[in-house]
Amino acid sequence: MPHRILHLSDTHAGATGRDQHDVDALAALDGLLHDCRHLPNLDLVLVTGDVADDGSAEGCAAVRERVGRFAASRGIPHVYTTGNHDRRPGFTLALGTGHLDDTGADVGVMLDGLDGLDGPGGSEGERAAVSMVGGLRVVTLDSLVPGAVHGVVSRRQLSALRGLLRDPAPAGTVLALHHPPIHTQSAPWMRPGGLHNRDELAEVIAGTDVVAVLCGHFHLQLGGQLAGVPVWVTPGVVTRIDLTAASDVVRAVRGAGATVVDLGGPFSPSFHVLHARDAEVGQQVYVADPAGFRDGSAGTGR
Template identity: 60%
Template sequence: MTHRILHLSDTHVSRTGPDEDGVDGLAALRGLLYDVRRVQELDLVVVSGDVADDGSEAGCRAVRSVVGEFAAERSIPHVYCTGNHDRRDGFAAALGSGHLAADGSPLGRAADVDGVIAAVSDVAGLRVITLDSLVPGETYGVLGRAQLDWLAAELASPAPAGSIVVLHHPPMSMDAIPYLKSVVLQDPEELGRALAGTDVQAVLCGHLHHQLAGQLSTKPVWVTPGVITRIDLTAPSTLVRGVLGAGATVVDLGGPFGPIFHTVHARDPQAGTEVYVYDPVTGDDITED
């Protein structure tokens, strides 16, 4: 049994449109979805957090409208999780548990865990689980014991086509980029223990605004590039350079070589244009020579 997923992340749409850097996330999202309109046989759209740059209900509703129209045209569900820019009240008001059928109606079942927005649904035999790693006011992510226990209980028995887990903060980092450890999921080994020996085919994340692959407890972890901007890793490892250029991933599950992660980019004539450079330790804006 195979499934094909369009994996988006970091749309960063606000109630006023542009994000805090003046980039129009809604325009970037529309442009990206237009450019992937001919991708065939999609079964699901996933948006892995930072739906609204300002955490607003209006920002979440705007993303839901655009992604929902794309999904409805293909008669497929669309699923969202919270990111560090999101607020749980705005997210819930606009997106409920984050699991929506093609017609926009609620899908699946919310986790019975206080204070988080996590849920599970079935997409043609594929179990789709979203986790809530949001820590209000912080850039890094955390999964509490109650949420991890819920996840382990959900994964205790296999699903017909296996499972995917979606969360915003990647449960991994790279030594070559020291600041990543301070912004990703903290204590990732806790999540690894919950995933070990289960039917999880892939862990899908966002947050970093660049593509990155790794493993956690032998499970493939994929970080999709951001929709609103991408991080240019040719910058010095001590700096964060954001540039224009929306990206996403087509994820193919099942088959002899799955999972396969295929990055797609919008046809943006301004792609690569620098938006910001800053020092992640001090927060200072940097002017490069």
Template identity: 50%
Template structure:
């Protein structure tokens, strides 16, 4: 199973530079263009923050650009929500996030969670969006639904995808505050199950860890990436679109590889928040 993993496209309502001067649509186009020689991809997973402003036009653009890339590969595309996404607009364009789900979560909160099967592998997407907040949660109802899905093993195993990582780096000023708020509950839900990997985004950098001995992979963002060489307590964001290739089921798997678009302006600073501004932001969001 070869998965192209994208995240944090942050497309805007219009194809124009954002407030930081980065054109998110161009970043996605550039990344996909540099991946044009990629072959034998079985699925594409996009783990949230598809739209920066929750606009229907942004979801339509993501669907069309990623869909045009995936179609010649005959690879289905699975989407999750992120903290910048808006569930109703997401649903209008992408439905459950799966092209032909075999099961979806029915909830009063309209969470976008679904199940599909590809070549014996089960793909489960979860909705960790907490409206108006940067951090994520899954909640009792969604975790209960997940336990039900996982109660019967899939033929090859399960790929679990969501936006907010259940792991974090302490050297980051924001990750410990802005990740998944209920990682222990997620760990309990997947304990003893056939989940082979958890795919996430949100942090805009690559990160690997374990949850209940299950590999957790955080893919870097498409729109930009976070540079953790900034001074302690500060946060620097730089130009550069990235994506990941995830390989499962082989003799040496799982394997994770990161692609970086060939951008002549890569590594230029987009913005940098000093320690005081980061602290204020964290306190406001908490």
């Protein structure tokens, strides 16, 4: 039972449509979606966090409108997770559970025990939910730690996920969250800026029907494994982190990217990176001190 996912992340659209570095985030998203218009056989569009650069409902709504229009033209759902730049109230107001069908209706089911956590109706609570796409179970986790760059998946989410995974789905489960549980040694800022309780997540998914863990946050492509499960980090939409820079800086350059994830085929899962056409690709946007990823103070932290 094959499935094809267009995996986006880090759209960073502020209420004005721009990010904190004055990059036109919506123009970057529009350009990427335009260049993806010929992709065949898509079943889902997934956006793994940092939907809004300023956490605003307006930023989330602008991304939803564009991604939703792309999805509606294909009759497929679109799904979103929170990221460290998002805020749960704004995310909830614009995106609900984060699981929307091709008409924009909210079809997600909050993970057991999480609806309403920390606030009536869940507006202040963790946004972890599940929906089905043609036999494929799509689970979104909320790794947001307010005010921090790094991520954590709460014990309540992990407990709910453990219960959910006891029953396999017909086409398996895709797990989506913002903060990657993997990193590369060539970029020492990645480990402190990623998912801090990766071992706990690994214990929950080991031996289950999870076929892939899909993440964002690092603004670059990166693959690895967690408990034997393939993990993929997709490039950012608004900017790309350039790992040819010296290890004592984090350098962001122009260049939107995305991934086509193919599940159920002979090489499943496979990951095909797409780069949008951009006359300014490779131009430097900012340089940040990686220490901010260790202490959570990086204003430019992704």
